[in-house]
Amino acid sequence: MPDSGPLGSSPPEQRPTPPTAVPDAPAPVGADLSVPPIPSGFLASLHPPVTLPGRPQAPSPPPPPPSAPPTAVPDAPDTTAADSALRAVLRGPTGPGTASLAVADRYSAPPSDPVPPAPAPAAEGRAVPGLYHHPVPEPDPVRVEEVSRRIKRWAEDEVQLYPEEWEGEFDGFSVGRYMVACHPDAPTVDHLMLATRLMVAENAVDDCYCEDHGGSPVGLGGRLLLAHTALDHCHTTAEYAPQWRESLASDPPRRAYHSAMDYFVRAATPSQADRYRHDMARLHMGYLAEAAWAQTGHVPEVWEYLAMRQFNNFRPCPTITDTVGGYELPADLHARPEMQRVIALAGNATTIVNDLYSYTKELDSPGHHLNLPVVIAERERLSERDAYLKAVEVHNELQHAFEAAAADLAQACPLPTVLRFLRGVAAWVDGNHDWHRTNTYRYSLPDFW
Numbered sequence: 024m025p026d027s028g029p030l031g032s033s034p035p036e037q038r039p040t041p042p043t044a045v046p047d048a049p050a051p052v053g054a055d056l057s058v059p060p061i062p063s064g065f066l067a068s069l070h071p072p073v074t075l076p077g078r079p080q081a082p083s084p085p086p087p088p089p090s091a092p093p094t095a096v097p098d099a100p101d102t103t104a105a106d107s108a109l110r111a112v113l114r115g116p117t118g119p120g121t122a123s124l125a126v127a128d129r130y131s132a133p134p135s136d137p138v139p140p141a142p143a144p145a146a147e148g149r150a151v152p153g154l155y156h157h158p159v160p161e162p163d164p165v166r167v168e169e170v171s172r173r174i175k176r177w178a179e180d181e182v183q184l185y186p187e188e189w190e191g192e193f194d195g196f197s198v199g200r201y202m203v204a205c206h207p208d209a210p211t212v213d214h215l216m217l218a219t220r221l222m223v224a225e226n227a228v229d230d231c232y233c234e235d236h237g238g239s240p241v242g243l244g245g246r247l248l249l250a251h252t253a254l255d256h257c258h259t260t261a262e263y264a265p266q267w268r269e270s271l272a273s274d275p276p277r278r279a280y281h282s283a284m285d286y287f288v289r290a291a292t293p294s295q296a297d298r299y300r301h302d303m304a305r306l307h308m309g310y311l312a313e314a315a316w317a318q319t320g321h322v323p324e325v326w327e328y329l330a331m332r333q334f335n336n337f338r339p340c341p342t343i344t345d346t347v348g349g350y351e352l353p354a355d356l357h358a359r360p361e362m363q364r365v366i367a368l369a370g371n372a373t374t375i376v377n378d379l380y381s382y383t384k385e386l387d388s389p390g391h392h393l394n395l396p397v398v399i400a401e402r403e404r405l406s407e408r409d410a411y412l413k414a415v416e417v418h419n420e421l422q423h424a425f426e427a428a429a430a431d432l433a434q435a436c437p438l439p440t441v442l443r444f445l446r447g448v449a450a451w452v453d454g455n456h457d458w459h460r461t462n463t464y465r466y467s468l469p470d471f472w
């Protein structure tokens with residue numbers, strides 16, 4: 024763990040906040056999921072065409088920008104034609120005043136390498152039939168390897184995260200591939216590590232406090248609250264502060280939260296760190312609702328389940344896309360109701376993706392594990408298959424609504440940071456799907472087709 028000095032760490036550099044361009048609009052009352060007309064240009068740029076190995080290649084984009092931010096490890100040359108299309112989109116805005124928004128140089132082909140190497144073979148794993156999603160380019164294998172190496176060192180040496188017998192599961196989680204796929208615009212591996220540590224820590228808390236690695240709904244509120252103080256520090260008296268400080272090292276989830284947050288706070292602005300704390304408080308509230316229902320054996324209505332899953336949700340992951348990308352979406356733009364809706368829909372779509380891919384794993388796990396197909400089957404008296412297929416439709420509507428909301432916001436507020444943030448969230452959504460699809464160690468599809 025780095026020397027953090029006093030807990031709470033030193034205040035990072037303050038960055039100016041640009042003025043907002045969108046007039047204050049009331050938050051939509053009730054979830055209006057109707058899909059409005061979509062400005063086609065921005066939508067297309069959210070999800071550029073991806074050419075998969077063995078299929079025709081996308082046309083080459085114009086040459087990439089010459090400037091290159093520093094990188095922590097040597098970046099890999101472009102490996103796929105699919106990268107080309109993505110590169111064209113992620114290059115971001117051009118013109119006066121946009122230099123600071125330029126995206127990572129990893130999309131720049133080295134000048135001395137005129138013949139691109141063969142595309143990496145696509146990873147295995149079948150997409151859920153009928154699931155509306157966007158393929159992503161194969162994540163840069165050099166980055167994946169480096170992130171995987173560093174995260175294992177962090178987990179074992181800095182936070183003593185797991186006993187030896189869990190090593191296989193840690194490796195099988197493939198967090199390196201996950202984070203590289205979700206953050207294609209991270210300028211360096213150091214930036215990717217911010218997201219990777221947090222992802223591992225979030226899963227450690229979920230597994231060890233809530234789920235099958237010693238977790239239980241009983242007493243969860245107390246455990247979660249104390250772990251939350253690793254993210255949102257306890258400011259207390261001289262007498263009690265040492266006990267609190269010691270508690271942060273007292274179990275793997277707290278060590279992981281504390282260390283991952285310490286790195287994050289050093290790289291983020293104060294408002295980015297606070298955004299993350301707020302999203303984690305949301306997540307913990309979602310865990311508690313799920314646990315309360317598990318304790319009493321309550322099966323919620325479908326809409327209630329979806330409300331709970333909006334909190335017990337991947338949201339804290341896509342919302343750090345700007346910190347991982349090395350820029351800041353200013354707090355007042357992040358707080359806009361239109362942006363909040365985009366983020367909520369993205370989080371919901373990604374989380375229902377988890378419900379679909381983890382369905383068989385959760386059927387096999389002890390107890391009655393709720394997920395969307397299970398709740399639909401029970402509450403709407405559908406067969407397991409019909410309920411699953413209906414859950415796919417729910418996902419698809421959420422994904423379309425996310426894209427429509429993002430496109431609307433892009434049109435109403437075409438500030439470069441807003442556009443880049445929206446692209447970052449969309450990339451996270453697509454990378455998340457790809458990780459679920461390809462993680463055959465963890466997930467397998469039911470036999471419904």
Ligand SMILES: CC(C)=CCC/C(C)=C(\C)COP(=O)(O)OP(=O)(O)O
Pocket residue numbers: 222225226229306335336337338339340374377378381
């Ligand atoms: C990364 C993060 C914020 C995780 C918190 C919540 C979480 C683990 C999910 C949204 C995934 O859901 P689930 O607990 O069902 O995970 P698995 O199906 O066990 O992979």
Ligand SMILES: [Mg+2]
Pocket residue numbers: 377378381382385394
């Ligand atoms: Mg799941």
